[in-house]
Amino acid sequence: MRNTTATPRFLTLALALLLALGGLVGPTSAAAKSGDYLRKDLRKEQQAISQSRAAALVKQRFGGKVxxxxxxxxxxxxxxxxxxLQDSGRVRxxxxxARTGAIIGG
Known part of the structure; x- marks a missing residue:
């Protein structure tokens, strides 16, 4: 005679294992997506002019002290x-x- 309690127990364990493995796939996909965003941000930063270059462009155009x-x-x-701080005393x-160095406001 066959033990009928083993089958539900086996199914429960199999289901728990599938759910646990499914949980591993979700975070991996999310991590991959966030990695894409990080790479995109890094590309933007690599194309950007430096802060000191932006300050020099503004100082050259308007004078004064950054x-x-x-x-x-x-x-x-x-x-x-x-x-x-312009030579006139006005704060501007x-x-x-940041990508092109163009003055777009001010």
């Missing part, structure tokens, strides 16, 4: 916000496209 440079994301564009904020 107070602060911050790299920011503006929509789909990476920019530098350069805060400048200038936006520079």
């Amino acid at each position: 107070l602060k440079v911050q790299r920011k994301q503006s929509g789909d564009r990476l920019v530098y916000r350069v805060k400048l 904020q200038v936006t520079v496209d």
